[in-house]
Amino acid sequence: MGDGADNWRSVAASLFPQGHSIEQHxxxxxxxxxxxxxxxxxxxxxxHTAIGVEIALAQARAVLDIVRHHPGRPIVLLVDTQGQRLRRRDEMLGIHSYMAHLAQCIDLARRRGHKVIALVYGQALSGGFVATGLMANACYALQEAAIRVMALPAMSRITKVPLARLEQLAADHPVFAPGPENFRRMGGLTAIWERPAMHAQLTMALHDCPQQDFRAAQGAQRGGRKLAAAIIDAIVENRHA
Structure with a gap:
């Protein structure tokens, strides 16, 4: 798949062979x-857009409009973002609050009974992914998608851990490593989709849409996050003790 902004059209055609009225703004x-x-x-x-305050508000408004005018209608989130926009203007306006608002709107849709399925078909990085794809009931990705929390060179600069050491860790620990398979192992992705059966895979995803968050448990079962589920269970048990 190429890098142009029209990539979504071929994805939409495969997902919705019966037709769609998706518009690009x-x-x-x-x-x-x-x-x-x-x-x-x-x-x-x-x-591969960077999500600034305008796009965050536009996505939040779209989700709220769906909740208001189409109660219970399933929502498909098409994810292709390089993360939040790193500009002084957005930071001064409080981009974190806009991203939190977007995440809360998706959470509201889920609580109101909307099945929310996310598909990473391009890029998925940092806050732009956390506030959209990871807020869905279930998140999937195409095999060729590029997913990472942070590039290893940037991680090295921030943490002061040598790049060679991070590359060594990434070979065995999915938390450090990019790519759909590592996020599947951690439970962040329910599964990885392959072309051309995207319509059938979306149909199954909506049919099997979970109502509870099983990502920590999936991460433990797949060996990608070995402690998160156990810690969550211990906290829950302690609260009810």
């Missing part, structure tokens, strides 16, 4: 589609 995507004769709502981003 800059790097923001919104609209609806038909899936097995039933409507689903679609929102997301394209072109």
């Amino acid at each position: 800059g790097a923001f995507l919104t609209g609806s589609a038909q899936l097995n004769g039933k409507p689903v709502a679609v929102a997301g981003t394209c072109g």
Whole structure:
């Protein structure tokens, strides 16, 4: 798949062979589609965009409009972002608050009974991924997607850990390593999708959409996050003791 902003069109065509009315407004995507004769709502981003305050608000507004006007309608989030926009203007306006607002809107949709499925089809980095894809009931990715919390050279500069050491750690520990398979091992991704069966995979994802958050348990089962589930269980047990 190429790097152009039109990548979403081929993805949408594969996901929704019965047709869609998704529109692109800059790097923001919104609209609806038909899936097995039933409507689903679609929102997301394209072109590896950085999410600034405008796109964060646009996505939040789209989700709230779906909740208000189409109660219970499934929502598909198309994720392609290089993370939050690193500009002084966005930082001064409080980009963290806008991202938190977006995450809360997606959480509201889930609590109101909307099945929210995210698909990483391009890039997924840092806060732009956390506030969208990781807020869905379940997140999936195409095999060719680029997913990481932070590039290892940047991680090395911030943590002062030598790059060679981080590369060594990444070979055995998925927490340090980029790529869909490592995020699947950690439970962040439910599964990795392959073309051309995306329509069938989306249909199954909505059918099997979890109502509870099983990512920590999946990470433990897959050997990617060995302690998170046990710590969560211990905290829950202690609260009820």
